Every structure is written in C-alpha cells, then in structure tokens.
Amino acid sequence: MKVDFTKVTSPSFVLHEELLRINLDILNLVQKEAGVKIICALKGFAFWDVFPLIGSYLSGAAASSLNEARLIYEKMGVKAHTYCPVFIEEEIKDIVNYSSHITFNSLSQYKRLREQVHDYGHDISFGLRVNPEYSEVKADIYNPAQPDSRLGVTAGQLNNTLPPGIEGLLFHVLCENDSYALERTLLETEKSFSHLIRQVKWLNMGGGHLITRDGYDVKHLINLLKVFKGRYPNLNQVILEPGGAIGWQTGYLAATITDIIENKQVKTAMLDVSFAAHMPDCLEMPYKPKIIGAFEPSGNKKEHVYRMGGNSCLAGDYMGMGDYAFEIPLKTGERIVFEDMMHYTMVKTTFFNGVKHPSIGIWKNGKFRLLREFGYEDYKNKLS
Ligand SMILES: Cc1ncc(COP(=O)(O)O)c(C=O)c1O
Numbered sequence: 001m002k003v004d005f006t007k008v009t010s011p012s013f014v015l016h017e018e019l020l021r022i023n024l025d026i027l028n029l030v031q032k033e034a035g036v037k038i039i040c041a042l043k044g045f046a047f048w049d050v051f052p053l054i055g056s057y058l059s060g061a062a063a064s065s066l067n068e069a070r071l072i073y074e075k076m077g078v079k080a081h082t083y084c085p086v087f088i089e090e091e092i093k094d095i096v097n098y099s100s101h102i103t104f105n106s107l108s109q110y111k112r113l114r115e116q117v118h119d120y121g122h123d124i125s126f127g128l129r130v131n132p133e134y135s136e137v138k139a140d141i142y143n144p145a146q147p148d149s150r151l152g153v154t155a156g157q158l159n160n161t162l163p164p165g166i167e168g169l170l171f172h173v174l175c176e177n178d179s180y181a182l183e184r185t186l187l188e189t190e191k192s193f194s195h196l197i198r199q200v201k202w203l204n205m206g207g208g209h210l211i212t213r214d215g216y217d218v219k220h221l222i223n224l225l226k227v228f229k230g231r232y233p234n235l236n237q238v239i240l241e242p243g244g245a246i247g248w249q250t251g252y253l254a255a256t257i258t259d260i261i262e263n264k265q266v267k268t269a270m271l272d273v274s275f276a277a278h279m280p281d282c283l284e285m286p287y288k289p290k291i292i293g294a295f296e297p298s299g300n301k302k303e304h305v306y307r308m309g310g311n312s313c314l315a316g317d318y319m320g321m322g323d324y325a326f327e328i329p330l331k332t333g334e335r336i337v338f339e340d341m342m343h344y345t346m347v348k349t350t351f352f353n354g355v356k357h358p359s360i361g362i363w364k365n366g367k368f369r370l371l372r373e374f375g376y377e378d379y380k381n382k383l384s
Contacts, residue, residue, distance in 0.1 A: 044243020172206025
C-alpha cells in the first residue's frame with residue numbers, strides 16, 4: 001500500500017490509485033444511498049489519466065471553462081455540467097458541444113446568450129447560479145457569498161420568478177465544510193429560494209463538501225439529502241460537485257533537497273520545487289502541508305529543524321507557516337515528500353521563473369508509472 005519513493009521521479013506529483021479508489025467508494029456510497037449525483041469539479045482535480053476510473057464511480061464532471069468541458073468530453077466520455085462566471089460568445093458553440101447542462105452566473109448573460117445556445121443545440125438544460133447570501137467560509141477569498149459578491153443571482157434580483165427556460169439552480173457557498181454546515185446552508189437557502197427550487201428540475205449544491213475527510217459524518221449527509229429530496233419531489237436530480245474531496249489525501253509531491261543554506265539560526269532545505277509555482281495554496285490559503293517523516297518542532301534540542309525553501313527567486317517562496325523537525329539531520333540529495341498534494345496543486349501550477357515543472361505519475365500495484373514530463377518546449381509554448 002505504501003509508496004516506495006526511491007522508485008519515484010523527482011520532482012513529481014504522484015497519485016496513489018488505491019487511495020483514490022477509497023475516496024471514490026465513499027462518494028459512490030453517498031450517491032447510491034441518498035439518490036443524488038456526485039460529479040467531479042475539474043477546477044480542483046483534473047488528473048485526466050484517471051478520468052475513466054472516476055467516470056466508473058461518479059456521475060460525470062463539472063467544468064468552469066471551455067477547456068475543462070472539452071477535457072471531460074474527451075477523457076471521461078461524458079458531457080459536462082458547465083458553469084462559468086462569464087461565458088465568452090465565441091466559445092459558446094464549442095461549450096454547447098461538450099456540455100449537457102449550462103449554468104449562467106447572471107440574468108443578463110442568460111438573456112444575451114440563451115438564443116445562441118438554442119441555435120447550436122437543443123438538449124442543453126439551462127441553469128442559473130443563485131447566491132444564498134449565506135456562507136460559513138471565513139476567508140473572503142473563498143467566500144462566494146460575501147457582500148457585493150459577483151457570483152450568483154440574489155433572491156432580491158429574481159422577483160419570485162425564474163426566467164422562462166431555466167430548469168435548474170446551482171448554489172456554491174461551501175469550502176472544505178462538513179454536512180452540518182451544509183444543513184445550515186440549506187436552511188438559509190430555502191428561506192430565500194424554496195419557492196424557486198419548487199419550479200426547477202434539478203438543484204446543484206456546488207462543491208466544498210469534504211466528504212472524504214476522516215470524521216466526515218457520511219450518514220448525516222445521506223439522511224440530510226434524503227430528507228431534503230423528500231421536501232422537493234419536483235427535483236429529478238440533486239447534484240453535488242466537489243473537487244477537493246475527490247483527490248483529498250490521495251497523493252504526494254516528491255521533491256529532492258538540492259542544498260542546505262544556513263543564515264543566523266535558520267537552516268533552509270532548498271528543494272527542487274517551488275511553493276509559488278507548484279503549491280500556490282500553501283502561500284494563498286495559507287496552510288502547512290505535512291512532510292513524511294517530519295514533525296512539528298517542539299523546542300527539544302535533539303531535533304533537527306529546517307525551513308523548506310522553494311527554488312524560485314521570489315523572496316517569499318518558502319513555507320512561511322512554520323518549520324519542520326526531523327530526527328536526524330537532512331542531507332543534500334535526500335527526498336522530501338509533501339502529503340495531500342493532488343487537489344488544487346496540478347491545476348494551479350505555473351512555469352514561473354522557468355523552473356522545472358514536476359512530472360506526473362501514478363503509484364499502482366507496487367509500481368511507479370511516469371505519465372508526463374515537462375521540459376523547455378512546455379515552458380516556451382505558454383509564452384510568445
Ligand atoms: C461552482 C463551484 N463548484 C464546485 C467547486 C469545487 O469546490 P471544492 O473543490 O471545494 O469541492 C467550486 C470551487 O471553487 C466552485 O466554485
């Protein structure tokens with residue numbers, strides 16, 4: 001079950017397929033027991049080599065751009081549930097080709113584009129993103145319901161009716177939340193939107209459901225969804241579109257120590273990866289990922305404490321949330337393996353500084369399979 005990191009390329013993102021299957025089993029259980037559809041939001045997890053596997057458990061995938069919709073169509077073989085904060089007119093034709101559901105962020109976009117969508121295809125189900133103006137997410141950058149948000153139509157803007165042709169509603173106000181936050185969110189959402197939920201065929205409860213996290217009360221979620229569906233017999237489909245929960249704790253970023261720099265009291269292990277370019281959430285959220293074999297410094301003189309340094313020139317490209325302690329001193333050439341590096345990593349990486357982009361591979365049946373390496377051409381081709 002454990003990955004042998006001596007057999008893994010460095011630097012590389014390594015998906016542990018068995019761990020992914022465990023997550024997919026949990027999500028599939030929720031789908032079956034609660035009678036809902038769970039789809040994979042590509043914005044959080046777009047490891048397309050395993051899309052056939054994901055498609056064999058889940059009910060499809062959610063796109064937030066033409067590129068994501070096309071990837072779903074090409075690699076999962078299904079049409080996407082597509083929601084974009086704005087749709088670009090020139091892209092609509094292709095988006096229609098790759099989508100089964102198209103959800104609009106505003107009444108004005110729907111009004112402007114619905115005829116065009118109709119002209120290109122007839123079997124698209126139209127939805128509208130609504131803003132419940134309630135969210136338990138503390139960080140503004142992840143809170144779509146903050147006052148004056150640009151995401152979704154508020155109840156006040158709808159005058160108790162939906163525009164003709166709208167068959168579904170989508171709300172998304174959670175982020176790494178549990179089922180109890182969803183329960184309170186549903187209560188608040190129903191206060192403003194229950195009369196509109198009664199007018200549609202489907203309701204998409206967005207992402208942010210961290211169903212695969214240890215301790216998530218899956219039974220409570222199943223019961224909550226069943227009771228909710230009981231209140232709205234008009235709904236043919238209740239959809240959840242998590243991204244993070246698919247790849248949660250399913251893989252690693254394996255790196256190598258390339259130098260150790262000492263300045264005053266601080267020893268920095270210089271890595272062949274960058275926080276800014278390869279793990280941006282570590283700086284943005286911010287959060288401190290676990291490293292295999294490391295522990296929190298306790299002040300004990302016997303432990304060996306290091307800062308983890310990224311390989312770009314950005315002064316802040318290091319783990320600023322705290323150092324790591326090890327039982328024995330680190331050496332140049334040794335592996336450093338960051339845990340839980342599958343979601344919101346590969347989808348956000350850049351070629352900043354031109355530093356080598358980590359390869360992508362899979363650990364399966366005790367073997368490492370290298371899927372993709374990146375080189376100069378990849379760097380050059382995203383510039384001009
Ligand atoms: C509309 C929408 N759906 C789904 C998601 C996926 O959320 P998560 O990866 O937190 O489950 C997001 C994330 O931003 C989103 O904006």
